[in-house]
Amino acid sequence: xxxxxxxxxxxxxxxxxxxxxxxxxxxxxxxxxxxxxxxxxxxxxxxxxxxxxxxxxxxxxxxxxxxxxxxxxxxxxxx
Numbered sequence: 001x002x003x004x005x006x007x008x009x010x011x012x013x014x015x016x017x018x019x020x021x022x023x024x025x026x027x028x029x030x031x032x033x034x035x036x037x038x039x040x041x042x043x044x045x046x047x048x049x050x051x052x053x054x055x056x057x058x059x060x061x062x063x064x065x066x067x068x069x070x071x072x073x074x075x076x077x078x079x
Contacts, residue, residue: 001046001054002079007067008039042066051078 009015015037022036044061046054058076067074 002064005042
């Protein structure tokens with residue numbers, strides 16, 4: 001089974017890397033970009049198991065390692 005975890009900063013948390021990307025896009029001639037927020041994507045392969053158990057394990061991975069839940073949100077997609 002495969003899963004994709006997307007980790008993004010919570011609303012209200014400053015995103016200096018996103019601001020730098022936004023500025024760079026403007027410098028490259030991409031006008032009209034009003035904001036950029038950056039994040040992380042993790043593609044995880046698990047041994048075959050039922051979807052509920054896999055999702056529970058991935059949630060534990062996110063809570064313990066993949067996301068800083070004080071400032072980040074995460075979304076899990078089973079593929």
